[in-house]
Amino acid sequence: MEALLELKGVSVIYPSGVTAVSDASLKIYRGEVLALLGENGAGKTTLAKVISGVVRPSSGEIYIDGARRRLSSYRDAVGLGIYMVPQTPQLFGNLSVLEDLRLSLKLSGYRGVFRNAIEGFAGALRRLGAGFSIESRCSSLSMGERQKVEIAKAIILGRRLAIFDEPSVHLTPSESRSLGEIVRELARSGRSVIYITHKISEAMDIADRIAIMRGGRIAGIIEERGADFDTIVRLMFGDKPINDSQTRGFVEHSEIDPGGSVLEIRDLWVPGNHGGYSVRGVSLSIRAGEILGIAGIAGNGQRELFEVLSGLRKPARGSIILDGEDITNKGQDYRIRRGLSLVPEERLDWGLVPGLSIAMNIAISIEPRSRGFFIDWRSVDMIALEIINSVGVKARSTRDPVDILSGGNMQKLMVARELYRGPRVIVAMNPTGGLDIATARFVRRLITDYSRKAGALIISEDLDELIEICDRIAVMSRGSIRGLFTRPFDYDEIARSMIS
Amino acid sequence: MRVYSGILRSYGGVLLGLIVGFASSITLGSLSPAGLSGSLSSLLWVYTSPSPLIASILFMGPIALSAAGLSIAYRSGFITVGSEGQVIAGSAAALWLTAIMDLGLHPLQAFVLASVFSGSIGSLLGLLPAIMRIYLGASEILSSLMLNYVVLYIVNYLVSGPWRSGAFPVTKSVPEQYRLGYVDIILISLATSIALYIILSRSRLGLMVEVLGRSPRAAETYGLRPRLAIYYVSSISGFTAGVGGAVAVLSFQNSLTPMSIFPGYGYMGALVAWLSSNNPILTLPASWFFSTLLVYGGALQASGLSIGYVLAIQSIIVLSVILFRRITGGGVGYS
Numbered sequence A: 001m002e003a004l005l006e007l008k009g010v011s012v013i014y015p016s017g018v019t020a021v022s023d024a025s026l027k028i029y030r031g032e033v034l035a036l037l038g039e040n041g042a043g044k045t046t047l048a049k050v051i052s053g054v055v056r057p058s059s060g061e062i063y064i065d066g067a068r069r070r071l072s073s074y075r076d077a078v079g080l081g082i083y084m085v086p087q088t089p090q091l092f093g094n095l096s097v098l099e100d101l102r103l104s105l106k107l108s109g110y111r112g113v114f115r116n117a118i119e120g121f122a123g124a125l126r127r128l129g130a131g132f133s134i135e136s137r138c139s140s141l142s143m144g145e146r147q148k149v150e151i152a153k154a155i156i157l158g159r160r161l162a163i164f165d166e167p168s169v170h171l172t173p174s175e176s177r178s179l180g181e182i183v184r185e186l187a188r189s190g191r192s193v194i195y196i197t198h199k200i201s202e203a204m205d206i207a208d209r210i211a212i213m214r215g216g217r218i219a220g221i222i223e224e225r226g227a228d229f230d231t232i233v234r235l236m237f238g239d240k241p242i243n244d245s246q247t248r249g250f251v252e253h254s255e256i257d258p259g260g261s262v263l264e265i266r267d268l269w270v271p272g273n274h275g276g277y278s279v280r281g282v283s284l285s286i287r288a289g290e291i292l293g294i295a296g297i298a299g300n301g302q303r304e305l306f307e308v309l310s311g312l313r314k315p316a317r318g319s320i321i322l323d324g325e326d327i328t329n330k331g332q333d334y335r336i337r338r339g340l341s342l343v344p345e346e347r348l349d350w351g352l353v354p355g356l357s358i359a360m361n362i363a364i365s366i367e368p369r370s371r372g373f374f375i376d377w378r379s380v381d382m383i384a385l386e387i388i389n390s391v392g393v394k395a396r397s398t399r400d401p402v403d404i405l406s407g408g409n410m411q412k413l414m415v416a417r418e419l420y421r422g423p424r425v426i427v428a429m430n431p432t433g434g435l436d437i438a439t440a441r442f443v444r445r446l447i448t449d450y451s452r453k454a455g456a457l458i459i460s461e462d463l464d465e466l467i468e469i470c471d472r473i474a475v476m477s478r479g480s481i482r483g484l485f486t487r488p489f490d491y492d493e494i495a496r497s498m499i500s
Numbered sequence B: 001m002r003v004y005s006g007i008l009r010s011y012g013g014v015l016l017g018l019i020v021g022f023a024s025s026i027t028l029g030s031l032s033p034a035g036l037s038g039s040l041s042s043l044l045w046v047y048t049s050p051s052p053l054i055a056s057i058l059f060m061g062p063i064a065l066s067a068a069g070l071s072i073a074y075r076s077g078f079i080t081v082g083s084e085g086q087v088i089a090g091s092a093a094a095l096w097l098t099a100i101m102d103l104g105l106h107p108l109q110a111f112v113l114a115s116v117f118s119g120s121i122g123s124l125l126g127l128l129p130a131i132m133r134i135y136l137g138a139s140e141i142l143s144s145l146m147l148n149y150v151v152l153y154i155v156n157y158l159v160s161g162p163w164r165s166g167a168f169p170v171t172k173s174v175p176e177q178y179r180l181g182y183v184d185i186i187l188i189s190l191a192t193s194i195a196l197y198i199i200l201s202r203s204r205l206g207l208m209v210e211v212l213g214r215s216p217r218a219a220e221t222y223g224l225r226p227r228l229a230i231y232y233v234s235s236i237s238g239f240t241a242g243v244g245g246a247v248a249v250l251s252f253q254n255s256l257t258p259m260s261i262f263p264g265y266g267y268m269g270a271l272v273a274w275l276s277s278n279n280p281i282l283t284l285p286a287s288w289f290f291s292t293l294l295v296y297g298g299a300l301q302a303s304g305l306s307i308g309y310v311l312a313i314q315s316i317i318v319l320s321v322i323l324f325r326r327i328t329g330g331g332v333g334y335s
Helices: A044-051 A074-079 A097-107 A114-127 A143-157 A173-188 A200-206 A229-237 A244-248 A302-310 A332-337 A358-369 A377-391 A407-420 A437-450 A463-469 A491-498 B002-028 B033-048 B050-075 B083-101 B107-136 B140-160 B182-202 B204-214 B216-221 B226-253 B265-275 B283-302 B307-327
Strands: A003-013 A019-029 A033-037 A059-064 A067-069 A082-085 A161-165 A192-197 A209-214 A217-222 A261-271 A277-287 A291-295 A317-322 A340-343 A425-429 A455-459 A472-477 A480-486
Touching: A003 A044, A019 A033, A019 A044, A019 A192, A019 A217, A033 A044, A033 A173, A033 A200, A044 A082, A044 A161, A044 A192, A074 A082, A074 A097, A082 A143, A097 A114, A097 A143, A114 A143, A114 A173, A143 A161, A143 A173, A161 A173, A173 A192, A173 A200, A192 A200, A200 A229, A209 A229, A217 A229, A261 A302, A261 A425, A261 A455, A277 A302, A277 A317, A277 A455, A277 A480, A291 A463, A302 A340, A302 A425, A302 A455, A332 A340, A340 A407, A358 A377, A358 A407, A358 B204, A377 A407, A407 A425, A407 A437, A425 A437, A437 A455, A437 A463, A455 A463, A463 A491, A472 A491, A480 A491, B002 B033, B002 B283, B002 B307, B033 B050, B033 B283, B050 B083, B050 B182, B050 B204, B050 B226, B050 B265, B050 B283, B083 B107, B083 B140, B083 B226, B083 B265, B107 B140, B107 B226, B182 B204, B182 B226, B182 B283, B204 B216, B204 B226, B216 B226, B226 B265, B265 B283, B265 B307, B283 B307
Parallel strands: A033 A192, A033 A209, A082 A161, A161 A192, A291 A455, A291 A472, A340 A425, A425 A455
Antiparallel strands: A003 A019, A003 A059, A059 A067, A209 A217, A261 A277, A261 A317, A472 A480
16 A cells, blocks of 8 residues: 655654654555544644644654655645644634635635535535534534534545544534544545544544554554554553553442532523524522533533523523522622632633633632732742642643643643632533543542532533433433433433433 | 844844835935935934934833833733824823913922823723723724824814914913923833733733633633723723823923824834734833834935825835734734
């Protein structure tokens, strides 16, 4: 087989001095699916960004069709038929899905007929089960919906090589299966696919070959299907002792007798972006020491529910009671001071502010609550250091910009910051989205440990996760609660009510 | 290191602008070789002789004060250009207090009172576009721009009507004892820049501004009160621009005449803030540079070149600075 693309000794050192990829050499053949497997922070995304022209390597060479190439921008790569679906979808929020596609086609120097491309795009969206019109504004879509747009774009624009960075994170199991089929078809038609994942089973299912990354290096390449699971685990995690509970991410659930209700939602109706109601008469009650999960397929009102609880959106009807006090019409600042902590779905730009230091990002939700005109940066620094050390965020200094952290480290930082304040209630949306097993487990443990003193509302598209950590699970579908389940959970029953 | 390279790149741009400007002038036949050497020697004169240097420091006052305030507003994502009107209103307010009313105050009292008065009027003018943005969703760029015209015509009316002091439409002059010298201007600009830098880097408001400018949604979610922050930055930038107007009238303007076009100090402040990456300390050298361009323009005019030609050369220099910074890497501003 002939290599479509070859990397020779590629290293990426970020300006902060962090080495994200070191001396990586890799071949990608025509018509194959190559899985790039590794923990968060292993360098998978950075390496893929080098291939898609977003990040310039500090050293090393890239060959395409045997000729050395310099990919110095996204456009260079797209022009060569290389498209990457980023982990967090990056669409033009102000444009419609169709306009976003047209712009991307133009930027990529697409030479085919636009109408055909658009038809192919719409077809791909249908196969992924997208229930929105391509005239919708990108900013009105949920993360799962945006992810589908990105995947459909990759099918059109990744004429030679499509790269998917953790694509299944925002998809339901059945949608992931359709994606798997699409990926196999792409490979059969002669295209190459790089599939980035931290899930071993996913990599084994989908890929022809698996390249395993650890600590910025290619730890090994599994050349044949049917590889041994243990070998992969060893390559991925090195000689760290991995026991079963760690790979399965099991968190012990203690039976706590829940106290009085700390958060009560009464008959909540929330207007949606496209008219009508996105949340329709939801009533829930969370007691101290309890974790209540909200399961459901993305786009069934979960995001609106999160926004209304955080105060970003006004409900049309109903009330929210925090610790006995009606906060329905109170501002965000007040809610936070009264003991509400928020873990939004999007880490950067919502939970954390790009371009600002770790210390400033800690100050965002901790410092404004104190009094006085000046911020005591020395004490913020100490808190930041304490948080970094307590959850093991890999950073050299609290002055480092938050952007250089890996997704897993960002999430640990954000969750730990929200818990540091000692909230009464934690409201989190997809708190482990896109994290590897070990980090996801760590984040869940942070939340479950803390929830003994408080209530937690976890909105998640990952049903396994909810089953693992929740005391009760409410299923949300088309804006209403379709069922409330208690332990022991019946997976199939919950899954059925999600699609009812 | 980054600061030095930024300044170096700006001066590289000036050089490029001069070369482009003069080369095209000679090609087009609008400047003889003799005229060129005259123009270059006046450039040298601007940077080496005491009197143009002092003039450039005086002109720097309103530019630097506008730019310092705007740097905070721009960081928060509030893109106002109202500084022009605020400078004009500030000048008029200070003139009214010191020349028209003449309360017989101690010079220091007069300066403090004029600054507070002019600054407050600037703040009020700054708040109007902020209120319109928050309650009506109006773009502050347009509303502040339009407000500049409103201010210009009101001041023109005052100057040629109620405040007119004789046969010609010119007001009384600020009495000698109230006037400010170049040392005063340096101190006032420096103090303002340092104060704003401290607010930005040390205060709760500074954090609000940084977060709001980068992730408005994070600011809202975590209760950083974006509306309050916008009121603060709009009134702070209005205040400093208003004081800039007071400083202008107390130092070099001394009296007002009707204006047919905008004097441009506030607009230059906006450009300066942008070119200095909205860093209130860096606005100082950048403002001084722009005011040397003003002085140089005056010198060219004095040597017989037409005002249109002078403005063209100045514009080419400014564009070259932007272009040069762009091609030598790094952004144009707006870090």
